[in-house]
Amino acid sequence: MFGTYCRHMAVSVPRAWGHGRGVLDVARLHVRSYSGSSGGHYKVLVLGGGSGGIAMSARMKRKVGAENVAVVEPSESHYYQPIWTLVGAGAKTVRSSGRTTASVVPSGVKWIKSRVQEINPDKSTVRTDDGKEISYQYLIVALGLQLHYEKIKGLPEAFEHPKIGSNYSVKTVMKTWKALQDFKEGNAIFSFPNTPVKCAGAGQKIMYLSDAYFRKTGKRPKANVIYNTSLPVLFGVKKYADALWKLVKARDLNVNLRHNLIEVRPEKQEVVFEKLDSPGETVVYEYEMLHVTPPMGPPEVLKGNLLADPNGWLDVDKDNLQHKTYPNVFGIGDCTNLPTAKTAAAVAAQSSVLDRTISKVMKKEKPDKKYDGYTSCPLVTSYNTVILAEFDYDGQPLETFPVDQSKESRIMYHMKADVMPHLYWHGLLKGLWGGPGPYRKIMHLGMK
Structure with missing residues (x-):
């Protein structure tokens, strides 16, 4: 929400849906033969077990069933990184920031404990560092950054x-x-x-x-x-x-x-x-x-890949998060070239839009929900105050509360330190929190 998460910029002009590929091409994605893949086949394959990957795994589980979703993630630990600002200042413990990956992967979703070695979007396959080839119908890239x-x-x-x-x-x-x-x-x-x-x-x-x-x-x-x-x-x-x-x-x-x-x-x-x-x-x-x-920079596996822009970031439509060239590929979070600040608050807002986009694509319909670039950074200014920055693609304030959020606030500090970690673990990672957009409208009486 209110962005207690904290995580450049190539503005893309959306083309007609399909981005150079017609509806027939999308249809072929549904009927392609997937025999002979040693790593198995999944309707939705998620690359990365960070905030974006886990949130989308949970949302896809509800959409297509847990048995049809897999997430590729090598690490055994998952961290709520925004709290590290307070850990470094002695206000929180490292232990409070981490959980096991096994505990955050949605139940029934396949956790492939490997590193992504290669992505071949032309064949709709991914190869992991242990040599397995996994095929997919839809791919969500959530690999973070390095x-x-x-x-x-x-x-x-x-x-x-x-x-x-x-x-x-x-x-x-x-x-x-x-x-x-x-x-x-x-x-x-x-x-x-x-x-x-x-x-x-x-x-x-x-x-x-x-x-x-x-x-x-x-x-x-x-x-x-x-x-x-x-x-x-x-x-x-x-x-x-x-x-x-x-x-x-x-x-x-x-x-x-x-x-x-x-x-x-x-x-x-x-x-x-x-x-x-x-x-x-x-x-x-x-x-x-x-x-x-x-x-910092893009994940190594994306550099020079067909999915990347010239700078190595995942090349997605800034409105609907669908890849500009491959209509069955989508992106979320830090690995993308979305022209907004890289934060987990942005991931939350993106997850809601991406969920809707994928639903439309699966029905062979045109994506209709737009991401406005919402992101947030709670600027901790002392051990009990925060300036809560919230803004959009254009760098314009997009504030949730009907107060001047550029002023230091004790309430916002409490939200950063105590409320948002809970919302992260039990809301965002469960696929239940898509950012504060709906609440912003209520707070501003429908004026925003």
Whole structure:
């Protein structure tokens, strides 16, 4: 809902339904022979067991029956990643963020515990890393994205040293909390990379929480808090950016725009940033604490695949989430090229639209429900306040509540920390939560 989830941009122009393939082509998908596939055949095959994959598995189970649905996912653990912002600040535990994959895969749905090695949309087959070939009638790609710490010189090896952490990985989130606790005096530096990312606000959320922690423990006078971002703005939506700039100035936080982290030197406790507006120019900082938001990119299996755009992201129609070339392929979440911020709040809204799209395609009808790009980022500004950013494809606020959500709110913090995890596990992953759209209309008396 209200987006306590936090996870660029190629705007696509929808073509006629079928995107170059006629209704007869779709019909052939229904009658193709699938003999000889060692991995079996499924009416709906889901790639990825993250928030989008599990949510769609649950929805497809209700649509076509559990025995006709399979999800390919190699990991034995499933994490509610949005809570890691609070884990890194000591407000929540890592344990509270995770459950077994077996417990979240819908009962009766086949869990194929493998990694996707190859996707062949022309043959409607997927090959896994154990050599099995699985055929499908409909494919839902929900593979998320990849973290690329290795693209920063010195990482990930530098995580073996103290004073450095990252809330974007279960392996390094507790190192953030340790670095925060051990801080004595000096620079506390927070980075944001020059790539698409999931939860674009998380890099600065931990800065606000660290500032609050330093104030609470009496260390703030000796701390120089620095946020170096590759972006030309503090936040992509002006309404919330304006509110955050006021907060930054009031708390004496240092923000440097167009600074991209390229190297970590843990032995010297130094970091190197490139100035993106001055090619070739770099600046070196010493640090007492460092939080890294890593560069990110599309899943390896999609790069160069027929399903991907030139940048490696799944190439889907931004309105209905159907693939632009292959009408029996669909996408959801971070792996897609949908021009909106990559968050689990976006996944929730997308799941509702995609459910409707697939229903229409299965009936050989034209998809009729449109995704407006809704996404959300609860910007945690202290241990008890949140600025709840909600917006659409155009970067226009799309707020659920009839209040000014650019103002810090204790109620929104409670929603982020306590309500939304429950809604995630028992709503989104069960295929029962499709975002706050219907509630927004009620809250605004039908005016939105």
